Amino acid sequence: MKSALEKYELIHNLKIRSDDKLTGGIEMISNMLRFSPSFFEGFDEVLAPEFARLTRESSRTRAYPQVNMGVTDKSVEVYLFTPGLEASELDVSIEKNLLSVSGERTKDDLDKNAINRRERFVGKFKRTVALPEDVDPDQTEAVYRDGVLHISVAKKAEVQPCQIEVKV
């Protein structure tokens, strides 16, 4: 049985002997082995902050936009949390009982020399929610206020509860 060090030397030597014949991929692996004592140091330096950033962000970054939905006797109410957009930048459509909202959130114009830390969503988005079968998409109202898009879709008249008067 060869010790780990002997194996390491063997690979090391192999690398040296066949240096010019090695292809990129093998050379890379071989380089990793050659630099193994410091390899993980480099790993830490480069990846640890990135890893920390990702884990931190995953706890805060959520789906964009977030949605809350509910029903009343007369309507279906959808609230989409789309902060940072103008009402005109939101595209709302209903097709076959699927309500879609799309748009794009752009980066803020800033000094190039700024030190930045970003958590907020940037880019294009589209969120689709299924509406119940009994809605009337022709009677839809959308209001955008304080970064929340509120869409109210009326239920069809025949499914709305109605009071029946009993005549004497």
Next chain:
Amino acid sequence: MTTNTGTEAAVKQSNNEVSTAQQESNARAQSLELTPAADIHETKDGAVIYIDLPGVSKDSLDINMDSDVLTIKGGVNLNTPDDLNPTYMDVHAGFYSRKFTLSSELDSAKIDANLKNGVLQLEIPRSEKHKPRKIEVKVA
């Protein structure tokens, strides 16, 4: 007749229980805090912070500075109809809260806050003595 009154009373009781349960769950939702996403940009002039606070109006926003800690709190108000039955929720709490510790280089007395479309922009200038400045070299 007596049984009827008995049933009525029982229904009322359970209604009360339901409403208490609802109040409790509302109270729980109010006490739960969401951590809003924030961007921090630091330049030579100071810091700019953007915080996503959808559903927060100017009236329900509270910005507080205590020694070097800047606290942002905001209540979400969606004006939902009273008889709304929630069917799906991404946002479970009705309250945002976030704290930032400011460096002494920043001038916390001159914070400029701007709330627009559910995004709070805070501009905090660097205090004059901490701003980078050029030192003229005089020729002797």
